[in-house]
Amino acid sequence: MKPAPFTYHDPEHIDDLIALLSEVDDAKILAGGQSLLPMLNLRFLLPDHVIDINKIQALQFIGRQGNDLMIGAMTRQKDLLQSDTVRSACPVMQVALQYVGHFQTRNRGTLGGSLCHLDPSAELAAIASLYNAKLTLRGPDGSRNVNFDEWPLAYMTPNLGPNEVLEKVNLPLWEERHGHAFVEFQRRHGDFAIVAVGCLLAVDGSGSITRVALTVAGANVKPQRLTTTETALIGQPTNTATFAAAAAEAAKLDAMSDAYISREYRRKLAGALVKRALVAATASATGVPAYA
Amino acid sequence: MPDIRTITVTINGKSFTRRVETRMHLADFLRQELDLTGTHLGCEHGVCGACTVMLEGDAVRSCLLLAVQADSKTVTTVEGLAANDGSLHPIQAAFQKHHGLQCGFCTPGMLISLVSFLRDHKNPDEGAIREAISGNLCRCTGYQPIVDAALEAAAACYTQHEE
Numbered sequence: 001m002k003p004a005p006f007t008y009h010d011p012e013h014i015d016d017l018i019a020l021l022s023e024v025d026d027a028k029i030l031a032g033g034q035s036l037l038p039m040l041n042l043r044f045l046l047p048d049h050v051i052d053i054n055k056i057q058a059l060q061f062i063g064r065q066g067n068d069l070m071i072g073a074m075t076r077q078k079d080l081l082q083s084d085t086v087r088s089a090c091p092v093m094q095v096a097l098q099y100v101g102h103f104q105t106r107n108r109g110t111l112g113g114s115l116c117h118l119d120p121s122a123e124l125a126a127i128a129s130l131y132n133a134k135l136t137l138r139g140p141d142g143s144r145n146v147n148f149d150e151w152p153l154a155y156m157t158p159n160l161g162p163n164e165v166l167e168k169v170n171l172p173l174w175e176e177r178h179g180h181a182f183v184e185f186q187r188r189h190g191d192f193a194i195v196a197v198g199c200l201l202a203v204d205g206s207g208s209i210t211r212v213a214l215t216v217a218g219a220n221v222k223p224q225r226l227t228t229t230e231t232a233l234i235g236q237p238t239n240t241a242t243f244a245a246a247a248a249e250a251a252k253l254d255a256m257s258d259a260y261i262s263r264e265y266r267r268k269l270a271g272a273l274v275k276r277a278l279v280a281a282t283a284s285a286t287g288v289p290a291y292a
Numbered sequence: 293m294p295d296i297r298t299i300t301v302t303i304n305g306k307s308f309t310r311r312v313e314t315r316m317h318l319a320d321f322l323r324q325e326l327d328l329t330g331t332h333l334g335c336e337h338g339v340c341g342a343c344t345v346m347l348e349g350d351a352v353r354s355c356l357l358l359a360v361q362a363d364s365k366t367v368t369t370v371e372g373l374a375a376n377d378g379s380l381h382p383i384q385a386a387f388q389k390h391h392g393l394q395c396g397f398c399t400p401g402m403l404i405s406l407v408s409f410l411r412d413h414k415n416p417d418e419g420a421i422r423e424a425i426s427g428n429l430c431r432c433t434g435y436q437p438i439v440d441a442a443l444e445a446a447a448a449c450y451t452q453h454e455e
Binding site for chain 2: 001002003004005006007008010030033034037038040041042050052054078101102103104105107108188189190
């Protein structure tokens with residue numbers, strides 16, 4: 001038997017889940033299982049209780065709420081990838097999803113699971129950062145909201161209490177017409193990205209940038225919004241010089257080293273990918289290819 | 293005290309009821325409890341794809357699913373691909389023709405992934421097939437004959453769909 005012994009629970013309603021979370025100690029919530037099950041199989045994690053939320057239908061939905069795209073935490077990656085609502089409201093999420101694992105893991109993996117596991121390279125966390133998604137958490141004292149910029153507390157540690165569950169994710173959509181891009185670098189298709197970059201970009205009639213969002217994932221322990229680079233881009237024309245300056249600024253970001261990839265290489269990738277993302281987002285925004 | 297539940301799973305059209313520990317993953321359930329050893333186990337953390345089965349028609353890693361999560365659901369394993377008279381599924385026949393297997397360890401996962409993929413994608417090109425099996429590792433590195441077999445099977449399946 002691979003996992004260490006635990007007691008299994010499979011509530012069908014959120015209220016039962018919340019009650020259960022307050023009742024038991026040392027519980028892990030099982031969503032799609034594409035990260036938790038490996039950790040249980042390898043016995044990196046030894047929880048006393050595993051609470052499976054796959055039977056809670058109320059956590060699986062995709063819809064619009066005002067100007068937000070609203071997604072239930074247990075919504076599977078496959079369903080996001082096939083959703084017409086996501087395609088029209090947030091096409092960049094579907095571009096990013098094509099990099100998430102393989103179709104066999106996307107059949108199980110969920111949005112909420114990815115955001116709570118919070119791998120530094122996770123594409124869906126990068127998308128949540130790009131929109132500064134509003135996360136709704138449920139606990140014994142009711143609901144609270146956390147914006148994504150306050151969600152990662154440390155390496156793979158979300159701002160989630162032991163008796164709370166992520167219920168839904170709201171992405172505040174841009175009202176103005178805009179382009180998008182999601183690019184990443186990995187050693188093999190389906191591997192975690194070494195660095196990934198997401199970009200949303202709006203330009204005015206004269207071709208100047210009016211609004212831009214840039215997120216870098218994988219470079220450090222949590223996704224980073226490049227706010228300095230974003231501010232510097234406002235009012236600039238979408239041309240080679242602008243993209244090169246943005247790439248140079250992006251390459252100064254705070255990056256991590258590990259046994260395989262150095263800080264310097266991650267920075268270099270961040271710069272190169274920011275440039276590629278800006279070029280692609282400009283083409284997507286204007287319908288005219290841009291060259292860098 | 294082990295946490296035990298009674299589950300009923302329909303596998304390849306046949307219903308099985310067993311008492312299992314809730315921590316047992318589906319691949320161990322298939323292999324150890326039901327002797328359905330066609331499903332192989334490589335890495336047991338979702339990377340190699342050897343244990344791929346279909347759950348309610350979707351290709352999934354059976355090492356990343358608890359057996360108890362398959363309760364009241366249908367599962368298709370490699371044993372369920374050939375017809376009852378033993379005649380091979382078109383993808384199995386194409387693998388045989390093109391020597392799409394060497395040691396055979398990855399084959400069950402490759403077949404299940406491709407059956408599921410070709411059901412949802414009519415007439416895919418070579419690039420799409422390579423991406424579809426990118427989650428299945430062949431340590432003999434015999435990918436080219438597997439892709440050749442998949443391309444032929446795709447054409448055969450496409451013709452069948454059109455009929």
